[in-house]
Amino acid sequence: MAKLFVFGIGGTGARVVKSLVMLLASGIKLNYEVVPILIDPDRAGGDLNRTVKLLREYQFIQRELKDYEHAHFFNTNVLTLSEIIARKGSNSNVIDGFRFELEGVQTDQFKDFIDFPNLDPANKWFTSLLFSEENLDSNLEVGFKGNPNIGSVVLNQFTRSEAFQAFAASFEKDDRIFIISSIFGGTGAAGFPLLLKNIREGVVKEQVYAFLQEAIIGAVTVQPYFKVSADEESKIDSKGFVSKTKAALHYYYNNVTGNNSVNALYYIGDLVANEYENKEGGGDQRNDAHFIEIASALAIVDFASINSDLIRTVEGKAEKPLYKEFGIKENVNSIRFNDLADDTAKLMRFCMTEYFYFNLFLKEKLSAALNNPYASAYSNKIDKNFMDQAFYKTLTDFNKSYRIWMGELHRNKVSFCPFNIEVHTGTRQEVTDIHIGTESIFSLVNGVAEKKNWISHIPGLDKSNYELFIAHLNKAAEKVGDSTSNKRFMGVFSKATRSIVNQKLF
Amino acid sequence: MNEMFAPLYEFFHYSVPFSDDLFDEGVYGTLGLYAVLISFAFVMLFYYVINRPAFSRWYHWAIILGINFLTAFSLGAFIPKTRFSALGIQYSSEYYAFALKNALIASCFFILLSFGLRWWSTNAKRTPIPH
Numbered sequence: 120m121a122k123l124f125v126f127g128i129g130g131t132g133a134r135v136v137k138s139l140v141m142l143l144a145s146g147i148k149l150n151y152e153v154v155p156i157l158i159d160p161d162r163a164g165g166d167l168n169r170t171v172k173l174l175r176e177y178q179f180i181q182r183e184l185k186d187y188e189h190a191h192f193f194n195t196n197v198l199t200l201s202e203i204i205a206r207k208g209s210n211s212n213v214i215d216g217f218r219f220e221l222e223g224v225q226t227d228q229f230k231d232f233i234d235f236p237n238l239d240p241a242n243k244w245f246t247s248l249l250f251s252e253e254n255l256d257s258n259l260e261v262g263f264k265g266n267p268n269i270g271s272v273v274l275n276q277f278t279r280s281e282a283f284q285a286f287a288a289s290f291e292k293d294d295r296i297f298i299i300s301s302i303f304g305g306t307g308a309a310g311f312p313l314l315l316k317n318i319r320e321g322v323v324k325e326q327v328y329a330f331l332q333e334a335i336i337g338a339v340t341v342q343p344y345f346k347v348s349a350d351e352e353s354k355i356d357s358k359g360f361v362s363k364t365k366a367a368l369h370y371y372y373n374n375v376t377g378n379n380s381v382n383a384l385y386y387i388g389d390l391v392a393n394e395y396e397n398k399e400g401g402g403d404q405r406n407d408a409h410f411i412e413i414a415s416a417l418a419i420v421d422f423a424s425i426n427s428d429l430i431r432t433v434e435g436k437a438e439k440p441l442y443k444e445f446g447i448k449e450n451v452n453s454i455r456f457n458d459l460a461d462d463t464a465k466l467m468r469f470c471m472t473e474y475f476y477f478n479l480f481l482k483e484k485l486s487a488a489l490n491n492p493y494a495s496a497y498s499n500k501i502d503k504n505f506m507d508q509a510f511y512k513t514l515t516d517f518n519k520s521y522r523i524w525m526g527e528l529h530r531n532k533v534s535f536c537p538f539n540i541e542v543h544t545g546t547r548q549e550v551t552d553i554h555i556g557t558e559s560i561f562s563l564v565n566g567v568a569e570k571k572n573w574i575s576h577i578p579g580l581d582k583s584n585y586e587l588f589i590a591h592l593n594k595a596a597e598k599v600g601d602s603t604s605n606k607r608f609m610g611v612f613s614k615a616t617r618s619i620v621n622q623k624l625f
Numbered sequence: 626m627n628e629m630f631a632p633l634y635e636f637f638h639y640s641v642p643f644s645d646d647l648f649d650e651g652v653y654g655t656l657g658l659y660a661v662l663i664s665f666a667f668v669m670l671f672y673y674v675i676n677r678p679a680f681s682r683w684y685h686w687a688i689i690l691g692i693n694f695l696t697a698f699s700l701g702a703f704i705p706k707t708r709f710s711a712l713g714i715q716y717s718s719e720y721y722a723f724a725l726k727n728a729l730i731a732s733c734f735f736i737l738l739s740f741g742l743r744w745w746s747t748n749a750k751r752t753p754i755p756h
Contacts, residue, residue, distance in 0.1 A: 496755075582677055590747065
């Protein structure tokens with residue numbers, strides 16, 4: 120299967136990849152193997168680390184389900200670059216674990232990185248014209264703090280790295296590339312055009328990679344969708360976001376879109392209604408998930424579905440580049456499935472709803488419902504022992520992250536609230552979990568009424584809520600048959616949630 | 626039919642002349658057939674009509690078994706009494722002893738049919754005890 124290399128640059132890149140992981144877990148399928156590559160100098164970044172953890176969990180779960188036809192959750196293969204290299208049997212020292220370590224940024228100030236103290240006086244003066252003293256003293260460990268002029272210098276080393284060479288060598292004919300970046304910060308704004316330029320050149324360490332030059336490349340460039348609180352101590356000031364965006368767009372006009380470097384470019388942004396705490400970087404930089412990030416992840420899904428003949432590359436130039444924007448039906452503060460455009464709603468509502476109910480059942484009901492046939496009537500049982508195994512524990516962790524993600528989307532501005540949930544928060548106001556305040560579980564999809572037949576109106580006569588869910592699980596178990604516990608578990612829940620969502624909601 | 630069920634009814638208890646009268650009037654055949662049909666009907670009701678996760682524990686099954694028992698007991702008392710009264714034959718406590726025997730035989734049918742037919746039930750295939 121062809122591969123889709125997804126470069127997530129900076130904090131926004133990591134957050135969009137997180138949304139992509141959630142969509143893939145829910146059952147959105149790409150006809151590519153996905154190879155996420157996160158580029159961020161901020162090694163301790165909260166968003167980056169959360170995404171890497173999720174990717175590892177996704178991979179662990181997905182491997183257990185490989186080629187299992189009954190499970191549609193976790194259906195897309197996600198690989199690290201080093202796994203691709205190992206699969207090809209190539210020798211390389213690249214160990215990426217989804218993120219690339221940028222050398223020289225861990226402890227250095229920017230002036231040390233460029234060896235400023237040892238420059239001759241003329242070069243020192245010239246450098247001082249390009250970088251302020253504050254720039255030169257800037258510690259690179261937490262990123263570029265909204266300075267693309269620093270980012271473009273530091274990130275240039277990535278394209279000369281062994282990892283980039285390994286990527287170039289592993290890139291094959293039908294593979295594609297997608298680059299996620301924000302346009303209003305430092306890392307993404309600097310990294311995107313730089314990466315694009317180097318891919319199009321297709322030369323790494325004096326070796327030419329023709330497939331890379333002719334690659335089909337997509338990108339999403341995220342325009343401002345949040346601001347940060349004013350903080351005199353911080354070097355990040357969101358007042359500059361719009362002017363930085365304008366400057367970057369002007370640069371892209373000449374160097375990205377103007378020279379047909381990219382085959383499909385997705386623009387996205389929002390009215391800046393929400394304000395995050397001003398954190399320059401590090402573990403504290405954990406912004407709530409935002410709908411813009413889902414929409415950006417959907418750009419990847421859309422890009423993967425475009426026929427190659429429509430976005431061909433000829434001699435390193437996109438023949439007919441596509442430029443796309445994302446929109447919803449009306450400008451609302453709370454987005455439900457019904458507010459999405461028809462194609463988007465069609466893509467998302469089934470898979471997200473099915474995963475929501477899967478997640479809900481595991482959290483609320485599973486341990487008390489192990490004596491039913493779907494769990495106990497087969498040779499590979501779903502029992503307490505199964506729940507103590509690594510597969511279920513990893514799935515539980517992943518599901519908790521999924522619920523937190525949904526809670527963050529729910530409380531953010533603009534709010535993405537397809538489900539009627541209550542958000543639980545911890546002492547630092549971080550989302551810790553979600554809760555539903557009703558036993559009528561099929562009334563939880565906002566704007567969608569539970570489908571009822573005449574029997575449902577007679578109390579006690581028809582199966583409802585969790586009992587109906589269990590009945591669907593029992594029936595699904597018969598269709599799925601016996602397999603390993605892990606596969607059977609996911610197969611049963613995939614089939615049951617699909618049939619119950621069909622029967623009760625859509 | 627009468628010959629087929631008579632040994633079952635007379636295996637544990639045989640009393641003259643009540644048992645002979647039951648045989649002569651073909652009551653064994655009628656009640657034996659009813660016991661099988663009723664048990665079958667209750668088994669089908671539990672495993673395939675009700676067939677609910679919330680009504681699939683062993684004590685739910687026991688409730689249906691109890692109803693099966695009472696139905697068979699009622700028929701076991703009512704049918705012989707009606708037939709013999711029409712013929713002018715008088716018995717008293719024998720009816721209830723026989724009704725109890727009929728209810729126990731029907732319960733055996735219910736249990737056997739439960740274990741034979743539960744496999745295709747989606748929600749109660751493990752009731753009353755796991756396999």
